Each structure stands twice: as structure tokens, then as C-alpha cells.
Amino acid sequence: MESLKTAIPERLRRMIGESTTDDLPVTCSSLHHFFLHFEPFHQLVSDLADPKNALCGKSESAALESKQLGNQYFLKGDYMKALNCYTKALRVAPLEASDLEKNLVATLYINRATVLHKLDLSIECLRDCTRALQMCPSYAKAWYRRGKANASLGNNKDAICDLNVAKSMESSLGGKKQIESELKNILDQCERTSSVVQHKKNSLDTIGEMPQIKLQLVTMPDKGRGMVSTCDISPSSLVHREEPYAMIILKQCRETHCHYCLNDLPADSVPCRSCSIPQYCSQQCQIQAGGQVPKIYPDDHGLLKNLPSDLGKYVAEIILGNDFEIEDIPEHKHECQGVHWSAVLPSEIVLAGRVLAKFLQKNACEDITNFVKSLELSHCYTQLPSDSKLELHIYAIVLLYCLQHSDGSVFSMDGVSVSQVIIIFSQIKVNCMTVVRMRSIDAHGLQDQFGDSPSSTYLTSNVEQVRVGKAIYKYGSLFNHSCQPNIHAYFLSRTLCIRTTKVVAAGCQLELSYGPQVGLWECKDRHTFLKDEYAFQCQCSGCSEFNLSDIVLNAFHCVNLNCSGTVLESSVVDREKLKIKHFSGADQVDKSDDIYQVCVRLSNQNGGSIHIQPGCCLKCGSYRDLESTRAVIDKAWICIKRLQDSIISKEISNTTISDALESLCLLRSNLHAYNKRIAEAEDSLAQAFCIAGKLQLAMDHSKASLLILEKLYDPDDIVIAHEIVKLCSIQISMGDKTALDSISRICDIFSRYYGPHAHVVFPYLQYLRKEAENFLVKA
Ligand SMILES: C[S@@+](CC[C@H](N)C(=O)[O-])C[C@H]1O[C@@H](n2cnc3c(N)ncnc32)[C@H](O)[C@@H]1O
Secondary structure, eight states: OOOHHSSOHHHHHHHHHHHHHHHHHHHHHHHHEEEHHHHHHHHHHHHHHHHGGOSSOOOOOHHHHHHHHHHHHHHHOOHHHHHHHHHHHHHHOOTOHHHHHHHHHHHHHHHHHHHHTTTHHHHHHHHHHHHHHHHHHTTTHHHHHHHHHHTTTTHHHHHHHHHHHHHOOOOOHHHHHHHHHHHHHHHHHHOOOOOOOOOOOOOOGOOOOOOOOOOEEEEEEEEEEEEEEEEEEETTTTEEEOOOSSSEEOOOGGTTTOOTTTOBOOOTTTEEESSSSOOOOEEEHHHHHHHHOOOOOOGGGGGGGGHHHHHHHHHHHHHHHHOOOOOSOOOOOGGGGSSSSHHOOOOHHHHHHHHHHHHHOOOOTHHHHHHHHHHOOOGGGGGGHHHHHHHHHHHHHHHHHHHHHHHHOOOOSSHHHHHHHHHHHHHHHHHOOEEEEEEEEEGGGGGGGHHHHHGGGGOOEEEEEEEEEEEOOGGGGGSSSSSSOOOEEEEEEEEEEEEESOBBOOBBOEEEOSSOBBBBOOOOHHHHHHHEEEEEEOOOOHHHHHHHHHHTTTOEEEESTTOOEEEEHHHHHHHHHHHHOOOOOTTOOOSHHHHHHHHHHHTTTTTTTOOOOTBBBTTTTOOOOHHHHHHHHHHHHHHHHHHHHHHHHHHOOOOHHHHHHHHHHHHHHHOTTHHHHHHHHHHHHHHHHHHHHHHHHHHHHHHHHHHHHHHHSSSTSSSHHHHHHHHHHHHHHHHTTTTHHHHHHHHHHHHHHGGGGGHHHHTTHHHHHHHHHHHHOOO
């Protein structure tokens, strides 16, 4: 791609860099014309999209090789490695290939099922057996393995049926004997117990909450269209729910998450039927993404005739399986001919390909211009930097050629089509949402270091958000951004849910955070992020009205240690001065509050006696040399960083902790008491003391961190809940009853953000609730 970029003549490059939306048909046509006569372009398209160069297709020999390796690991008892090899083999095994007269894919499913059984993953094992049987219904070994899996799960009735089918299909005498003895075991067991384990259904299916509140689309002078409420809304109300128009997994999650629903992949992942890239958590997801493949009904259905009628019915139900209704146009189908453009191009470009493919499949002969208009999404083409404009031009032409190669799409390859693809790219840039999942990380891995010491059981719990995909939600993208949001977006599988986190009065805008938030970053950094990522100048209340957080987040301590005043650097002073016109004397603000004090001084309403100058204390006017202060802080921060690294690498020494404590003192005397770096240092020390088993110290530092964050964020912000989770895990380890208050606060905030979905998104809540019950029982 870089070589294409550098080959473009300077004049054309400048023309593209300076183009506006209106110029696009001309600039696109000129670039396309240039590429038509430029051999490396055709070479690139052929590398990416010509089936002759396909790298992502199926390969029988590669599948057999991985299978053999899997068998070797199995024999050595290395079941995890065997599992990985069989999964790898399944990804590349062609559906029609055979292995010793059996279908290769079915054999691989059974080999993997055997490993899964060894690993005590009986449900996964059962599913793999069923998959094998749907391909080869007379596969005796598969029925036998299925019977064993059902027996392990306590489904004795099914286990008996499976084993009876296995017996009737088994040709060898030895095999029949083994099945009979297994049957006898189960029958004996049945006499002892008749319980059948009911397996949990996917809990997400059971929560069918729908939004009850009517929203209104309005147009605002500073933000364009946006959503407002038509009535007063209380916190935690679901205001929007939507399935994506198009979605894509991020490259870094391809091996760990389902390529359709983006949930974690189970050990029995299902591969795409036509190429070797996607993996799914279930057959249902695979069909939704790749389309229904006509079922192969093997000839050996005749075997059913030899079974007693009730057993025949049982077998038929299993091998015919469930037919899933396809909810939408399969989004991966046009990508899975084995060619690798979709695996190589950036995710957002492939997402645009999905949007286009959907349009083409729905409206083969319609004009693409009408389509782009009908998407009704805003875009930012004209505001983009020159280099981005050039890249989008190149990607648009490449994508159209790839689509044409891979599913024979009939596009007129002209300036208009290419320009419309660029508009789609720009729409995606502004409107696409990042799909995230929560991942719990706790200090389990750190136990080893402290061996048998009592500290080994004291763990802090921590949650991080993992970015797993990108998606376009047509209506979800009508919600504007605010750095002080009043709604919160989250995802259940592919479904977008939006919920209020505050009281929203009728007529108020409903705004979510696109990433930056007051408390997380200072105003300048939020602006830079929104400009770079979404190409707009933020006009939200957080960026136009005073708030304590923006003033103190990165502020310095007054040089006079007895003074609690704030010292700001010039970039903060300049930005905060812009907000002065919006400071009304703050009737709503508590006049003893720090924010009031600072704002009054900044806005010069206090007699105009204070000069707001970078480096000067806003309270007493004393001057601090910020350059030398920064040098001191940078030095101190090296020790905090060392502590953080040692927490990760599990090598915490007493020296590292005492150096970090000394650095914390330096930070406290140089930075404002609410500076976020102090909170971070306190948090790191809390983790370190927790690991070292010094729980009282851990709790003190955790509380100190929380106190600062409560000043920077709204006390009911989800960030605060995550901080309390850490504190609470220490309180629980200490048997400290104040854990009860923490648990109740965590539950309140999580319910506010996730409503009845809280325990699905954050399963740790169930554990906390149980702990709370334990405390109450003991009390
Ligand atoms: C996802 S769209 C939101 C809907 C959009 N207002 C529309 O008319 O389609 C994002 C775009 O809305 C505008 N926008 C959203 N939040 C804004 C804010 N806080 N300040 C200024 N513009 C904003 C920007 O133009 C941004 O590129």
C-alpha cells in the first residue's frame, strides 16, 4: 500500500489532499485512471483477491499434518496441545475430504471430543460429537463418545440411547462388548440416582427487556442531529436497543472471540465452512455469518431403518439438528472464497466492504449514490487530514476491485462509485462504535511468589475493558458525545443497549461518551482525541463549563506547603479562561466546594485581585518553577513505574515498595492533592501491599486513591464502582464489615449502568452478593 502511495504523482496527491466532498468524483476518477496504467496496482489486487493466490483457503494436507501432530500430543497426554492441533486442523480441513474412509472433518470433531472429555469439558465434547454425527450418522465411535459425554453430564436417558445406537452401528465384537459394559455401568448408576442435570441456557436470551421511552430526533446548531428525551427519565432506564447494521471483529481478537457474536470462543470453536479465518462459538453463529450450507444427507440414512422406531426418532432428531433462521444477510459470505483481502486490509475498510456487500445483495441494480444517501449517516471527509484523504482514495479503489473479484459484484468502476465508497469510509470513521467486553484480572497469577504465606489468598480484583470489534448501528449513531455523559452504551453479544445513568429532564439531550470523559483526561487531551478520531471540536458542557476535575487533574501543589492552593500550567490556564464566560457564579454549586473557590478566582469575580498566571498559586499567588518541579516528578515517577512493572512481573521486593513510598511523598508535596498521578501511585501501592499480605496498608492506600477519584469523577460513576471493587476485595480478605457498604455501593452503581444486565456483564457481582450474605449470616 505504501508503494502505491509514493508512486502517485505530486500534483494528483496535492489535489486529493486538498479535496472536499464535492471534488471527490474528479479526484477518484483521476486516481483510478492513474492506477489503471500502473502495473504494481494490478499486482496488488491480484495478490489480495485472485483465487490463484488465495492463502486462506482449506488444505487437506495441512489438516492431516495438524491431525497427526494432535494424535502425537494426545498419546503423550498433552491434552491442551492436542486440542489446539485438532482445532487448527478443523479450520483448514475441507468439508469433502476423507480420512481412512471417514469424513475428515467428522474424524477431527471426534478426536477433539475425546480430548475435551479428558479435559472434563463434557458439554463441549457433546457438541463436537453431535457435529460429527451430523456429517456421518453411522459413526459408531461418535455415538459411543456422545453417550459417555451424556453420562458425565448426568443425562443418563440420552446416554443409554446413544450407546444403544453405537452398539447397533459397531461392527467389531470387541467394540460391542465395550459398549455393553458402558451401558451396564450407566444402568447400575440409574438405579442409584435418577437425577438429570439441567444445563443452564444462555442467560442473555432470558433478558428481553425493551426500551419503553420515546426519544425525539432534533437538530442542534453546534452538534447536528441528536437525541432528546420527550419526558423526564430516571437513571438506569433502557432508552435504546439495536442490532448492528454491520459488524467486524478486531484483528487482535480473531483467535479468542467468536467472529459473529464477539463473545469468548469456547474450547469447541466451529470454523468457517469455506475458508480458514473465522471461528465461531456455535454452529448458529457460523450460519448467521457465513450463510446456510446445503446439508449433506449421507446415504447411510438407510441405517436408521434397522433401529427400533423410538431410537430411530432419537437419531433423526440429532442428525438433522436445528435449522437456524438466518436473521440478516450473512456478513462474511462474500469474503470467504479463501482469498485474503479481508484478512489483510484494516478492519474499518473490511467493515465498509460488509456494508457494501449488504447493499449489493439487497439491491443489485440500484444506484450506489442513493444507497449512501439513504444510510443517512453524517461524515467528516472534508475535515480529514490530507494524508488520510489519500489513503481513503487508495483503499476505496482497492476495496472495489477486491469485491468485484470475490463475489463478482457489478459496480461501474468510475469516479462516482469510488467517491461513494470514500463517503462510506468517512461515515464509518465518525459513526462506528467500538464493541467492548469486560475481562476480570485478579492477582491469582501472583500467588506463587508468596508461596505458603497467608498473604497468598489475598487478591485484588480488577476489571479491564477489552476492545473486540467495530460496528455500525444506524440509530445508535444518532447519539452525540459529551465528556459528561448522561447515558451509557454497552453490548450484549451484538446488541447495543443504551441506558441513562442520571436523571434526564424532558427536552434534554441524551449524550454518551465516545471515549474521553471529565475525570479521565483533562480538557486539552479530550479535544485532541476527538479531533483526531472523530474530526470534530467538542461542544459539550464538560468542555464549555467549569468543573473541578479539569482544573486539578494535572495541577501542582502550591510551593508553600501550608497552602492548599492550585498551580496550573499555561495550557490549562488558556483552556480554562475560554470557559470563564460560562461561569455564572454557580448558584447550584456548594460555595464551600473547591470548584467554587477555584472558579471564582479564575473568573476574577473576587475583586479581580488574582492574576491567573501559569505557575502562580491561585490562592496565595506564590510562584512555583514548573520546569524543575516536572523534573522532580519525572524522577519520582520512575520508581512508581518500577513498582507497576514488578507487580506485572511478580517480582516485588521491599526496596521497590519503600522507593515507591518515598516517591509518593515527593508527588504529594509537588502535585495538587487531587492530581490523578497521586491516585495512580496510591493504587499501585495498594496492589503491592495486597500481594505482600500487608492488608491494612493496602486498604489505606486503596482508600486514598478512591478519595481522589471521587473528586475527579461523579461519585456514582462506573469508574468509582471499579475502584470500590478493588477496595472491597481487600475488605473481604480482612473480614472487614465495611465490605458490606462497599458491596451495596458497587451493586447500586452497576445497576444504574447496566440495569438487569449487570450480573451478565459483570459476573463478579454474584460473588460479591454471596460474600455480603456471608457477612450478614456471621453478624
Ligand atoms: C455519531 S455522529 C452523531 C450524530 C450527528 N450529530 C448527526 O447529525 O448525524 C457524530 C458527529 O456528531 C457531531 N457531534 C457529536 N457530539 C458532538 C459534540 N460534543 N460536539 C460537537 N459535535 C458533536 C460531530 O459532527 C460528530 O462527527
